[in-house]
Amino acid sequence: MSSPSTEKEIRGNIFNIQRYCTHDGPGIRTTVFLKGCPIRCAWCHNPESHDFKSEIGYNESSCIKCGKCIAVCPVHCHTVMDGKHVFDRANCIRCFKCVEVCPSALEKIGKSVTVQEVLDEVAEDKIFYKDAGGITLSGGEPLSQAEFAVGLLKGAKEMGITTCVETGGFVGYEVFEKVLPYVDLFLYDYKLTDSGLHKKYTGVDNTLILENLFRIDESGAKIILRCPIIPGVNDTEEHFSGIARVANSLKNLIKVEIEPAHTIGDMKYEQMGYGRPDLKYGVPDSEEVLLCIDKIKKYTSVTVKKS
Ligand code: SF4
Ligand code: SF4
Ligand code: SF4
Known part of the structure; x- marks a missing residue:
């Protein structure tokens, strides 16, 4: 494949473009979800974002057992036995022929697109942005x-x-250096204060994440700190005071946003063939969320709100 001759021809893999978003930064925004994430949060509700390559989502309840996928799969991943469709992904070469013929249950997650193609779609929403809105890049990472x-x-x-x-x-910080001139606001995750627990629940410790946070702050970047609250994982006094400590140390922080845990993504794990997540946690109600916010506010005068 020849290399792109202009920046607008650079290709990436995205799994969604969501329009009229009101929770992904100021105003009305178009959020582009890029595929692939280098870490694995045990509570992640976007498992379809993890793999950098396109993959298949399979919704068992929508399968009508027509067998069309069996006929086209070159490596025999699909079978229908005793009226039940079985999808064994082990040998899948991601040719997506089965998705093309399936009437209802299979979906390709991920799409290779150029910068220009995404910008053309975003341009259609420009009329809604007014002064505050715009584009948000999300993921994945x-x-x-x-x-x-x-x-x-x-x-x-x-x-x-x-x-x-x-x-x-x-x-790596070199990536932040490249994007910094073009970013108006970072929505920066801060998940766990204890680095050992961070590694336990995400697969990596938080050293690099914190270093990058303070370096972009030092360079003048505007930041909203986004803090997921996962009962039984990080709803602790130590973490609440840790959030406040980080917030108090940042020069360009706008506010802290609390993101209460939810379980909307649980079904997606099975659809992506990853099995159900091991971590079981409750969903905090609005009173518990307010309590968390109050606990953080004990240690800081920075604005702390639910996202
Ligand atoms: S083609 Fe789709 S609906 Fe038909 S058996 Fe295969 S997965 Fe099920
Ligand atoms: S993507 Fe290709 S290899 Fe994978 S299950 Fe479908 S037809 Fe088979
Ligand atoms: S960083 Fe985000 S996308 Fe990646 S695993 Fe964690 S919650 Fe999921």
């Missing part, structure tokens, strides 16, 4: 597709569109 992300952000700025990046922060 959008900064893991660094060149694509730079192309999108730079292109948006050239179109006079404001930019947000939602990031877990687990990428």
